[in-house]
Amino acid sequence: MLAMDGYDKYAHEPFAVTVDLAVFTLREGALHVLLVERGQEPYAGHRALPGGFVQPDESAETAARRELAEETGLSDVSGLHLEQLRTYSEPGRDPRMRVVSVAFAALLPDAPEAHGGSDAARADWVPYGTAGPLAFDHDRILADAHERVGAKLEYTCLATAFCPPEFTLGELQQVYEAVWGTPVDRPNFRRKVLATPGFVEPVPGAARLTGGRGKPAALYRAGNATTLHPPLLRPTPEGRPA
Amino acid sequence: MLAMDGYDKYAHEPFAVTVDLAVFTLREGALHVLLVERGQEPYAGHRALPGGFVQPDESAETAARRELAEETGLSDVSGLHLEQLRTYSEPGRDPRMRVVSVAFAALLPDAPEAHGGSDAARADWVPYGTAGPLAFDHDRILADAHERVGAKLEYTCLATAFCPPEFTLGELQQVYEAVWGTPVDRPNFRRKVLATPGFVEPVPGAARLTGGRGKPAALYRAGNATTLHPPLLRPTPEGRPA
DNA sequence: CCCTTTAATAGTCAGCTCGACTATAAAAGG
DNA sequence: CCTTTTATAGTCGAGCTGACTATTAAAGGG
Structure with missing residues (x-):
């Protein structure tokens, strides 16, 4: 000083x-x-x-x-x-x-x-x-x-920042997979996201989007939550996390 | 640029x-x-x-x-x-x-x-x-x-940085309580710390320290682990974490 | 010397979350 | 119409957590 x-x-x-x-x-x-x-x-x-x-x-x-x-x-x-x-x-x-x-x-x-x-x-x-x-x-x-x-x-709702205003859960999952470089189990991912209040909220107009072959996915918007408790941990290939 | x-x-x-x-x-x-x-x-x-x-x-x-x-x-x-x-x-x-x-x-x-x-x-x-x-x-x-x-x-083993080279689990718990400003359940705290490999390791010489009245506590040293998976979340008084 | 106080350590139990699955539904393409 | 593709629903057991109760080992006071 x-x-x-x-x-x-x-x-x-x-x-x-x-x-x-x-x-x-x-x-x-x-x-x-x-x-x-x-x-x-x-x-x-x-x-x-x-x-x-x-x-x-x-x-x-x-x-x-x-x-x-x-x-x-x-x-x-x-x-x-x-x-x-x-x-x-x-x-x-x-x-x-x-x-x-x-x-x-x-x-x-x-x-x-x-x-x-x-x-x-x-x-x-x-x-x-x-x-x-x-x-x-x-x-x-x-x-x-x-x-x-x-x-x-892992511990915030930041992933929606990568997504357009309306997005599917599949797109949100792609964010995690692209950033982490590891695949994510789809059913478990949607369970976690939907069970977290304020992470995403469904677009009410029964909206759906299609661009590919499969069943059309429901659309969601980013919610107002910012943190994830408990966190959504990325899969560790085994052993101590870095 | x-x-x-x-x-x-x-x-x-x-x-x-x-x-x-x-x-x-x-x-x-x-x-x-x-x-x-x-x-x-x-x-x-x-x-x-x-x-x-x-x-x-x-x-x-x-x-x-x-x-x-x-x-x-x-x-x-x-x-x-x-x-x-x-x-x-x-x-x-x-x-x-x-x-x-x-x-x-x-x-x-x-x-x-x-x-x-x-x-x-x-x-x-x-x-x-x-x-x-x-x-x-x-x-x-x-x-x-x-x-x-x-x-x-919450998610690292940083607490040992507040402790002298050898410390008791009670002292380690005091770190959490002082920084967080909330009490921590003692049995659950020691279960978590001891179950995390590399967080602390016991001082082998059956060492014990006394300064107060109660039963003497075992001494531990900081281990070589740096992160905590899963994390040790601080108690939230209710509702959404900040 | 016993009995109370204090603090460490051990153990129990239900609820929740998670990972790993299997199953069903709804579209597109041939 | 049947196959492929993708979304969505549900199941089951392991593990972790929060909330407890119980036991052990010391200090201190009468």
Whole structure:
């Protein structure tokens, strides 16, 4: 607290503060991440997480949401789930200068082809796990984000953030399977979801949706519950969970 | 990513980056927090979380551990649990300048009277909840830290970080009760702890500790497990968990 | 020296949840 | 019409949990 009491005493180079975004969505049942391609050194030609500098009048959260709108091309990102992950501040993480980056995870229901509009942001949806090594420490950030999202599916109702306003239980189950990378037993899944008050609520108009062959599925909307008690644990292949 | 590709193009004031620490310990069964008293404006006379600037060659984690050592007066803080909470970056959070603060939570087993050694750091252990309004946004940070620690007790073996190397199950239970603020059923608690492989392991020398009246309790050490599956949920007074 | 108090440890029992299934219903396609 | 496909319904036993009761081993006071 010495330094805190005497601001004029400290002598150090300033920090640049950025936000980095791990934006996830589901496309055809597979988890995808939004990545940009770097045109300049360092890491020219590598992919990277979208992000940018925090402006003087912004909080990191505000900057993250602004970047999210810019990179996805979506006009309204106000309802999207955006969550601070953690801050990466290793001295050598950017070879050019001292950059402290606040990382966020975001979830999108549908996947519009990115790099929308006129700005030069070139972002693409890439299936999770298929992008080569990313620039800077972005592999680590992305892995942390994936782990966080997977964990939050267990004890929150976050999964509906991946779904359109109306969805079937099968689609909701696909969210879990895509993020966790493991199959989920269908009858047990619907029992758990339907037994949790406020997780989903049926669309009353006896609505149903069809796109494939089988029996049409009932439609549901996201409820107002946020947490899951008890949690919906992902299957562990055996032994101690990580 | 525009700005990321052209560092020389950005023009903005630099940010100061600090760490703030919410350091918890148990004293006589009650949860305490380490707080410093501010001598200068703003918030002169208010208490605040210990913290300080991140130096140019440090990561936030390194800075946090350095501050932890300085403020507690402990010579060895390498084994202590230190965990990044989140980053607070609202533009107006410090009236003097633009400060982005990375918050950490730390857990101490015993509670040496702080402000040790010769340095001017004056830190005191204050029972949690009894300190008036804190400086800056530190009330919010402290509340977030408390919530995080309480949540992690549910699904990790973190509670042993509050205990000395050897402890009784009663002491371990006190950790849960102090952090959660609710009583815990003793037989059920020990059944759960003992049934979780790797949570605690008995000290083989039939050791026992006594300080009070009743039957002496067996001593245990922390095991090597880190997570709790299934979790040890804190009692909910009824209804939806927050 | 006994008896009360205090705290640790052991054990019981019903209810709930979960994983692993099997069975039925309702559509599409040939 | 029959097969395939997918949604939905139901069954059964194991395991965990919450709410208890009982026993054991010490300290302290009369």
